[in-house]
């Protein structure tokens with residue numbers, strides 16, 4: 001039995017290596033690659049994806065998974081061995097239903113589409129990328145058809161990103177959250193808007209990067225096992241537990257962009273770096289679902305990085321770095337400014353309160369397009385209308401409307417819900433950490449993050465992808481997914497800043 005287990009692990013390690021090579025090509029595509037490399041890169045990534053897929057669905061893998069059933073049972077659910085077999089089986093069962101030629105086509109098509117979006121967005125030319133987007137949604141439907149019996153065509157995609165969730169679950173959580181959020185947004189936006197003019201000005205790039213990285217280091221993001229580069233759309237990517245990279249984008253006229261994106265990506269990266277070292281090269285390395293991943297990026301970006309104790313400690317350092325901009329801005333004004341709530345156009349720059357409304361809209365559009373209720377060519381206008389009715393801001397163009405996010409253009413569909421699930425869970429995890437260690441709150445005011453980071457590492461990060469979102473939430477917090485702690489967090493925080 002041990003022999004079969006070793007054989008499976010050897011195969012999985014090869015797959016992990018191929019996956020890392022593909023990820024490295026993807027990182028390079030967004031960080032370093034000259035534009036001329038685009039076409040070949042799409043093909044190369046397609047080839048690699050196909051090889052990985054073929055290796056995964058090799059009949060020997062299926063045999064080994066069958067042979068190992070008694071071994072898995074004997075070792076017990078929580079053991080590393082049983083978990084590797086269980087997670088490998090989940091991947092195998094899903095991959096075996098999809099032909100490798102589809103994977104190659106998917107990689108190629110979405111990589112081409114990404115290259116067109118890169119040009120279409122600044123040109124504000126949706127027509128340029130429309131047919132690519134249609135193909136991406138068509139392929140999403142084609143993918144769903146490999147899994148007959150789904151409730152909604154988005155479900156097989158959602159399952160890849162937020163395992164265990166379906167469109168119907170998400171719809172019900174979103175409608176519950178929406179009911180609570182809308183009155184809060186209304187109460188806040190009917191009051192005098194916060195002043196954040198001091199965040200717009202001139203901020204030297206190098207100083208911005210230096211400041212953001214100094215905080216990421218204090219949080220516990222290990223630069224010996226990581227690095228930060230520039231990319232159009234910030235992301236985290238992991239090739240091994242010893243190599244987890246982040247990217248950011250710097251705007252010299254707006255401080256929030258790079259600063260908060262670095263804190264956000266550092267949260268993702270710490271989750272990846274925190275896996276049990278024994279998981280390297282196995283299917284257990286790295287985080288579990290997108291939702292849980294986002295819970296960590298959001299916890300470090302928002303709950304910690306936009307909190308008053310945090311800035312009570314770090315604001316004097318920021319003032320020292322940018323004296324011209326902040327010398328005359330008192331802490332309270334700064335704190336209110338970085339937590340400004342407004343009816344704005346861009347999801348990634350929106351505040352904690354309205355953010356989820358942006359997500360809900362995207363999720364609803366994905367469902368509508370796949371249901372055939374909305375054609376891709378109608379999306380730009382539908383987007384503007386819905387922004388106006390849901391958020392109260394009408395985009396003047398498509399660049400900052402339907403084309404603002406990379407996701408759909410890169411074939412990432414059934415993904416947006418993870419951001420809101422992450423917001424909800426971020427409060428559940430944070431509250432559980434504070435229940436276990438009430439001193440965390442004081443430590444935030446001293447620039448100390450060890451206790452919080454260690455609790456998260458022990459209760460969440462070290463488990464890698466061994467447990468589902470549901471299981472890890474239950475284990476770490478004792479709760480099911482619920483919006484209570486998150487709404488409580490928002491109402492307490494924003495209740496101090498505004499009259500609610």
Ligand SMILES: [Zn+2]
Pocket residue numbers: 264268294297
């Ligand atoms: Zn994120």
